[in-house]
């Protein structure tokens with residue numbers, strides 16, 4: 224829509240053919256017609272060489288593999304943007320840390336994170352959407368902003384890479400919980416409580432990891448939390464509502480056929496909360512429910528029956544500085 228020449232890389236020959244010959248990507252975007260400016264290829268080299276910007280939009284589980292395939296083809300001036308919401312399971316690293324590992328020799332200032340309330344199904348229909356791009360380098364963030372911004376897609380910048388990645392990843396855990404809550408018929412009060420107290424625990428962990436607390440009031444915090452807990456497009460919300468119907472986790476994942484990042488993120492956040500000494504009661508209950516067979520109703524009873532406390536969000540002082 225912005226007039227750029229876009230070359231998509233996919234490992235699927237069928238998908239590449241469908242995009243190039245029919246201008247459709249049916250499995251993911253139905254009958255939406257893709258711009259003539261978009262072509263696809265199965266060659267990483269063809270896709271990346273000479274590109275002004277490279278966007279990685281793969282599941283978190285594929286990030287390291289894709290980054291290592293990309294490394295030999297990324298030009299010295301290109302910015303590297305990712306829109307992936309999750310952590311690496313084994314190392315608990317954020318996605319920009321995985322990219323920095325794999326792009327040895329590349330200036331980490333060229334890495335940009337894109338996040339915010341943005342379901343692809345609505346962006347392709349040109350519905351008004353706002354996102355945020357984060358980079359330790361102001362120029363790199365502004366370069367991504369300039370490439371993407373248009374009358375229906377508004378892009379903000381921020382230096383808070385940690386806050387934007389942590390907010391985007393952790394909201395998926397709460398969205399799984401919101402789907403469960405809705406599926407069990409718990410009503411709007413319960414969902415509002417989950418979102419609010421969920422945001423409190425997201426902010427607590429995020430700040431401990433070095434985020435600016437104010438980022439959690441922004442697009443990649445409360446903004447993405449709202450859309451993922453309330454949208455019919457959300458895979459995490461849908462997965463939660465299927466779990467409420469009594470389906471097992473493996474049944475839910477095979478029926479979805481698309482990534483449900485909140486599942487692996489629950490595991491990662493459960494470990495991170497212990498590593499940083501942060502209390503995350505909603506995440507803990509979801510962990511027990513997803514991986515240790517706890518019944519949803521007893522998870523809710525345990526959450527509601529915690530010791531009475533006061534409402535403070537209890538975030539520590541942030542130590543991070545921003546751009547000048």
Ligand SMILES: NC(=O)C1=CN([C@@H]2O[C@H](COP(=O)(O)OP(=O)(O)OC[C@H]3O[C@@H](n4cnc5c(N)ncnc54)[C@H](O)[C@@H]3O)[C@@H](O)[C@H]2O)C=CC1
Pocket residue numbers: 234251280281282283285288289306307308309341342343344480481482484
């Ligand atoms: N769908 C959306 O609207 C949004 C998605 N995201 C994030 O983007 C990431 C990807 O999500 P979706 O595209 O929605 O997932 P998806 O499950 O719909 O599609 C993932 C694609 O990646 C491919 N893939 C998986 N592993 C691969 C590998 N090792 N090498 C090459 N290709 C591989 C799959 O074949 C599939 O085509 C996730 O982290 C998600 O949280 C972020 C914002 C919005």
Ligand SMILES: O=C(CO)COP(=O)(O)O
Pocket residue numbers: 308339340341342395398447450451456457458459460482483484
């Ligand atoms: O992150 C998203 C929207 O901003 C996508 O959420 P789901 O993965 O739950 O569909």
